[in-house]
Amino acid sequence: MDRLFRALTFIFALAVLALAALIAFELYRNSVLSQKAFGWSFLTRQIWDPVEEDFGALTFIYGTLITSALALLLAVPVGIGVAIFLAELAPKPMSEVCAFLIELLAAIPSVIYGLIGIFVIVPIMRVQVQPFLIKHLGFLPLFKGPAYGIGLLTAALVLAIMIVPFITTITREVLMSVPREQKEAAMALGATRWEVVRMAMLPYARSGIAGSVFLALGRALGETMAVTMVIGNSTHIQASLLAPGYTMAAVLANEFAEADSELYTHTLIEVGLALFVITIIVNGIARLILGRMKVAPVS
Amino acid sequence: MNTNASTRDVVNVAAFGVTALCAALTLGILFFILGYVLIHGIGALNWDFFTKLPKPVGENGGGMANAIVGTAKLVGLAGVFGLPIGILGGTYLAEYGRGRFSFFVRYAADVINGVPSIVVGIVAYTLVVMPVRHFSALAGSIALAMILIPISLRSTEEFLRLVPNAIRESALALGLPQWKVILFVVYPSALSGISTGALLSLSRVSGETAPLLFTAFGNRFWSSGLLNPIASLPVMIFTYSIAPYDDWHRQAWAAALVLLMLVLLANVGARLMLRRRTYT
Amino acid sequence: MKKVFVALLILIAGAHVWAAPLLINGAGATFPYPIYSKWFDEYSKANPDIQMNYQSIGSGGGIKQISSHTVDFGASDGPMTDAQLQKAEGQLLHFPTVLGGVVPIYNVDGVVTSLKFSQEAMAKIFLGQVTLWSDPLIKKDNPSVHLPATSITVVHRADGSGTTYCWTDFLSKISAEWKNRVGKANSVNWPVGLGGKGNEGVAGLIKQTPNSIGYVELIYATQNKLDYGALENKAGKFILCSNASVSAAAANAAKNMPRDFRVSITNAEGNESYPASTFTWLLIYRRQSDGAKGKALVDFLDWMLTKGQTYADDLGYAPLPANVIPMEKDAIKLIEIKG
Numbered sequence: 001m002d003r004l005f006r007a008l009t010f011i012f013a014l015a016v017l018a019l020a021a022l023i024a025f026e027l028y029r030n031s032v033l034s035q036k037a038f039g040w041s042f043l044t045r046q047i048w049d050p051v052e053e054d055f056g057a058l059t060f061i062y063g064t065l066i067t068s069a070l071a072l073l074l075a076v077p078v079g080i081g082v083a084i085f086l087a088e089l090a091p092k093p094m095s096e097v098c099a100f101l102i103e104l105l106a107a108i109p110s111v112i113y114g115l116i117g118i119f120v121i122v123p124i125m126r127v128q129v130q131p132f133l134i135k136h137l138g139f140l141p142l143f144k145g146p147a148y149g150i151g152l153l154t155a156a157l158v159l160a161i162m163i164v165p166f167i168t169t170i171t172r173e174v175l176m177s178v179p180r181e182q183k184e185a186a187m188a189l190g191a192t193r194w195e196v197v198r199m200a201m202l203p204y205a206r207s208g209i210a211g212s213v214f215l216a217l218g219r220a221l222g223e224t225m226a227v228t229m230v231i232g233n234s235t236h237i238q239a240s241l242l243a244p245g246y247t248m249a250a251v252l253a254n255e256f257a258e259a260d261s262e263l264y265t266h267t268l269i270e271v272g273l274a275l276f277v278i279t280i281i282v283n284g285i286a287r288l289i290l291g292r293m294k295v296a297p298v299s
Numbered sequence: 300m301n302t303n304a305s306t307r308d309v310v311n312v313a314a315f316g317v318t319a320l321c322a323a324l325t326l327g328i329l330f331f332i333l334g335y336v337l338i339h340g341i342g343a344l345n346w347d348f349f350t351k352l353p354k355p356v357g358e359n360g361g362g363m364a365n366a367i368v369g370t371a372k373l374v375g376l377a378g379v380f381g382l383p384i385g386i387l388g389g390t391y392l393a394e395y396g397r398g399r400f401s402f403f404v405r406y407a408a409d410v411i412n413g414v415p416s417i418v419v420g421i422v423a424y425t426l427v428v429m430p431v432r433h434f435s436a437l438a439g440s441i442a443l444a445m446i447l448i449p450i451s452l453r454s455t456e457e458f459l460r461l462v463p464n465a466i467r468e469s470a471l472a473l474g475l476p477q478w479k480v481i482l483f484v485v486y487p488s489a490l491s492g493i494s495t496g497a498l499l500s501l502s503r504v505s506g507e508t509a510p511l512l513f514t515a516f517g518n519r520f521w522s523s524g525l526l527n528p529i530a531s532l533p534v535m536i537f538t539y540s541i542a543p544y545d546d547w548h549r550q551a552w553a554a555a556l557v558l559l560m561l562v563l564l565a566n567v568g569a570r571l572m573l574r575r576r577t578y579t
Numbered sequence: 580m581k582k583v584f585v586a587l588l589i590l591i592a593g594a595h596v597w598a599a600p601l602l603i604n605g606a607g608a609t610f611p612y613p614i615y616s617k618w619f620d621e622y623s624k625a626n627p628d629i630q631m632n633y634q635s636i637g638s639g640g641g642i643k644q645i646s647s648h649t650v651d652f653g654a655s656d657g658p659m660t661d662a663q664l665q666k667a668e669g670q671l672l673h674f675p676t677v678l679g680g681v682v683p684i685y686n687v688d689g690v691v692t693s694l695k696f697s698q699e700a701m702a703k704i705f706l707g708q709v710t711l712w713s714d715p716l717i718k719k720d721n722p723s724v725h726l727p728a729t730s731i732t733v734v735h736r737a738d739g740s741g742t743t744y745c746w747t748d749f750l751s752k753i754s755a756e757w758k759n760r761v762g763k764a765n766s767v768n769w770p771v772g773l774g775g776k777g778n779e780g781v782a783g784l785i786k787q788t789p790n791s792i793g794y795v796e797l798i799y800a801t802q803n804k805l806d807y808g809a810l811e812n813k814a815g816k817f818i819l820c821s822n823a824s825v826s827a828a829a830a831n832a833a834k835n836m837p838r839d840f841r842v843s844i845t846n847a848e849g850n851e852s853y854p855a856s857t858f859t860w861l862l863i864y865r866r867q868s869d870g871a872k873g874k875a876l877v878d879f880l881d882w883m884l885t886k887g888q889t890y891a892d893d894l895g896y897a898p899l900p901a902n903v904i905p906m907e908k909d910a911i912k913l914i915e916i917k918g
Binding site: 006008015077081090108111112168194195249253256272275286 | 416481
């Protein structure tokens with residue numbers, strides 16, 4: 001009976017592994033036409049011409065990586081800041097309530113983020129933020145061009161809001177788990193509270209924070225609806241962060257329903273496959289870091 | 300730490316001030332989003348919304364009763380398919396899993412969790428819709444189950460691990476076989492945690508749009524059985540918000556409000572369930 | 580393995596299948612979705628034992644789903660190509676239902692009147708060759724309007740769409756360069772511009788972006804209270820889109836309507852014809868293997884050609900030209916119903 005129960009749970013655990021393999025296999029099987037037609041150059045070419053059926057995914061890969069990187073740049077300091085505030089400054093009950101509220105931010109469906117993005121964030125970006133950037137930093141190619149409102153930077157901002165909870169939740173947990181002796185040692189040396197945070201706690205929490213960053217990155221890479229609504233959907237790579245761009249998930253959301261030829265469909269599924277491989281790598285890194293730490297990721 | 304003490308104090312206050320600002324900003328964003336959806340959605344909410352079928356264009360009124368029931372049916376079925384895998388698989392990881400195999404299962408769960416939901420929809424389409432040539436509630440719920448499995452797997456494992464080993468050991472010392480220990484000792488002590496995880500995973504998938512577009516499809520009527528297309532709230536929000544009619548936009552916001560409330564209630568409920576039983 | 584799987588699926592769900600009224604599923608174009616939802620509602624009221632369920636997933640999606648038999652009928656704003664027809668498992672028939680027009684919408688500082696666009700100007704704006712609103716090509720036809728010397732932001736559809744098909748079909752007919760460089764399709768490789776998702780997305784971007792120009796179905800322009808421009812037609816006249824000018828284009832094109840109804844009516848002959856007009860079609864298999872569904876579809880097509888047409892005007896669509904209706908009635912007779 002013991003064996004039976006163990007075997008039963010084993011089979012269900014195996015099913016999870018099988019499911020991942022099945023997803024990979026389905027993506028592979030349904031993109032063979034595109035793999036044959038374009039080979040590895042699919043990943044490095046910028047062309048996207050549905051009429052001539054000539055495809056390359058570079059624009060989408062670039063857009064996905066750049067928006068995710070920017071989102072991290074914005075979200076990591078804020079997320080860590082919130083975590084420090086909750087772990088060190090806020091009284092315990094308040095910290096608990098706030099931590100829960102911030103987790104709620106991760107529970108909001110992404111289609112709702114998209115609506116907020118379009119109706120609130122885009123106008124603010126177009127009227128205030130982007131003209132400001134163009135005026136003061138316009139000499140950099142990164143901030144050139146007209147203020148459309150939508151674009152890479154806006155998408156990164158929406159993503160940043162969505163991933164802050166991932167960073168805050170884990171970082172707060174590891175900060176709160178810093179051994180008391182470690183903090184007291186620093187205090188005994190006459191450190192201010194901030195110096196304790198900076199010198200005793202953050203270094204201790206370093207790998208936990210790094211793990212949370214990679215988990216957040218995994219989420220940002222695959223986010224679909226919210227990004228699709230604010231990224232601008234242009235298939236040309238431009239240097240400016242204010243320019244419209246495209247991400248891998250967004251092109252799937254936009255074009256999969258309308259892809260009327262087999263090669264076109266396979267091409268889109270290959271974009272999905274490429275995205276799948278990237279998430280495998282990013283999650284692998286997060287797992288390696290967090291695996292040593294016994295901190296479970298939020299979902 | 301040899302610099303002027305007053306400068307250090309200023310830095311201390313300033314640094315914590317910045318962290319407080321970060322917290323205020325993040326919470327402010329949350330309340331803004333909730334308020335925005337509330338203000339736009341509340342006006343269109345009425346009794347009809349919960350009890351009537353959608354009306355065609357040009358006739359105001361009607362509701363989304365079929366989509367509300369549809370979402371419940373899809374999410375419920377996803378639970379039926381996905382939760383056993385998540386919970387029993389999680390049990391294996393927590394109770395038996397030590398070696399390399401468990402590492403790969405956890406890793407696979409993270410990978411599935413990271414797959415964009417639209418890709419899950421595509422996979423469900425090629426696996427379920429194409430063989431039977433029919434969009435169906437079944438296909439939609441299988442897509443949702445794929446998203447739900449990794450979430451409930453990891454949360455089950457996490458909460459089982461929170462059960463102190465002493466409890467297991469004392470039960471084993473009484474001569475109970477391990478499977479009975481797990482079923483009758485470990486599960487009951489982790490019950491609130493496991494059901495919280497289940498509830499959260501269900502609430503997470505209830506907001507998914509992309510995986511349903513090519514699987515559950517949509518239906519303007521009540522859907523019977525499992526093999527017919529079925530309506531759902533997220534898909535209704537999506538179609539109504541891109542149509543050119545003001546009345547439909549109002550209903551899209553109302554649906555967004557209902558969906559958001561369901562998700563928030565599930566989260567708050569989960570939190571309360573955990574409150575009742577903690578291990579510290 | 581696959582067969583076992585299929586059998587299992589049917590077994591799980593089998594018990595419920597025959598309980599409800601006859602459900603006929605269709606999918607496709609978003610542009611006629613409003614009138615289709617009205618039609619199917621009215622039709623179900625008259626025939627309570629039949630439920631027609633239509634999902635607007637886009638024209639390409641309609642073609643894809645009907646071709647792989649996952650729905651009972653498809654719908655598209657662009658006719659299927661020969662290659663697509665060959666791929667489908669079975670012979671598909673096209674049935675035109677109503678007509679619509681695609682209009683240029685814009686948001687130019689200080690301009691509140693309807694602008695006129697010559698064919699050359701329109702093509703060059705979308706090719707990215709005319710980049711300023713004050714360009715002589717635009718000014719020439721709008722002498723009384725003060726056009727600012729600001730750059731033009733082009734907005735197009737990001738998702739594949741029948742609206743895009745109609746617009747690029749129009750551009751291909753009026754510009755050889757467009758035809759060679761870009762071509763016509765549900766989605767194309769745009770030379771310039773921002774992409775919006777759906778008609779709503781494009782209309783929203785235009786509203787929000789000063790000095791922009793884009794294209795949407797007429798009803799989205801009127802519903803969003805956006806100015807839309809007049810287009811130069813084949814006869815050299817500037818025509819505003821309306822049910823009348825779209826019908827005029829259809830009537831002229833319908834004189835030599837092919838038997839399979841796959842006809843493009845962009846840039847049609849005639850002084851009154853609006854040049855960016857299109858039919859929208861239902862796609863139905865000639866051989867209906869399910870007798871009940873086949874009968875219901877035929878009955879619906881008859882209803883659509885008579886009673887159904889009366890709803891068109893109110894909802895902002897142009898009804899079918901009179902001479903097309905008898906042709907379609909003949910085509911309905913082609914449908915073979917089994918059993």
